Amino acid sequence: MFEQLSVAEERYQAINDKLMDPNVVSDPKQYAELMKEYKNLTPIVEKYREYTKAKNDMDEAKMMLEESGLDKDFRELIEEQYETSKKDIETISEELKILLIPKDPNDDKNVIVEIRGGAGGDEAALFANSLFRMYSMYAESQGWKIEILNANPTELGGYKEISFSINGEGAYSKFKFESGVHRVQRVPETETQGRIHTSTVTVAVLPEVDDVEVEINPKDLQIDTYRSGGAGGQHVNKTESAIRITHIPTGTVVECQDERSQYKNKDKAMKILRSRIYEKMQREQEEKIASERKLQVGAGDRAERIRTYNYPQGRVTDHRIGLTLYKLEQILNGDLTELFDGLNTFDQAEKLKESSNATGSEN
Secondary structure, three states: OHHHHHHHHHHHHHHHHHOOOHHHHOOHHHHHHHHHHHHHHHHHHHHHHHHHHHHHHHHHHHHHHOOOOOOHHHHHHHHHHHHHHHHHHHHHHHHHHHHOOOOOOOOOOOEEEEEEEOOOOHHHHHHHHHHHHHHHHHHHHOOOEEEEEEEEEOOOOOEEEEEEEEEOOOHHHHHOOOOEEEEEEEOOOOOOOOOOEEEEEEEEEEEOOOOOOOOOOHHHEEEEEEOOOOHHHOOOOOOOOEEEEEEOOOOEEEEEOOOOOHHHHHHHHHHHHHHHHHHHHHHHHHHHHHHHHOOOOOOOOOOOEEEEEEOOOOEEEEOOOOEEEOOHHHHHOOOOHHHHHHHHHHHHHHHHHHHHHHHHHHO
């Protein structure tokens, strides 16, 4: 680990020197790439330097304690310094292990979130709207930009489906564990007997990618146009502005009708299509490489029930990590920090365990 840290520190210093080179500064692409790498290395190098200082302090204290003739008070002071440094080293070592976990290359990307009503009809569609509002409020609290890409609203104010992008640094790192089935238990307004209904909504979270990362051959696309429509006659166009794109090799179909312009709908549909194909390619690659060690929280199985929102008890339970919070209203108002942090901590612990097992098997 420390050899890896030493290499990271050398690379950090080399990047720092390059960032002062006028030739690099005048090259926006190279400068941006180096700045990104520099930013990723900064917390690792700073923590490694903390470790080095604590190690030097402990070694120095140990050498002094080996000397004879120290008075009692001074010896106690040195012993205290030794013990403090020793504890610091243990703490920092664990923090360094976490920092050295390979970072998900998609973590800094923007995301596309797709929400679809599942079992439960109108009630599921209404809850799809609640989830859209919840994610929107969280994104706004982070200062991130939200753009609706496609929406199929219902007359009661819900969504059969809605796709939207969230633009902000680190958006994917926060939302990546939201893929799956979200279950809601509540009494619908239309229920006269006061019975609790259970409905489901599926969520898919895709990293947003550009043309360079996913190359799509125009010959592989079937593009159809049609008239857009909405609940109660809303957003109905007399022109065929809605777009349906089918990627023939993968059978992926994307529809977009939110804009009145055919060109804008096509741009949005292509954005979703690229992200879906990228996610599919990535998932297939991961399954091929590590099908036997799929992380429980990181699987992103859209058929898996990941969370329950229980209105009568005011609780939210994430089934993957066994976390129950009695703050349903706050969560639905976008207070997702505790949930997101819990999922991230669990994921880090699983990766650490996996890393330790791999190291142990090598030895």
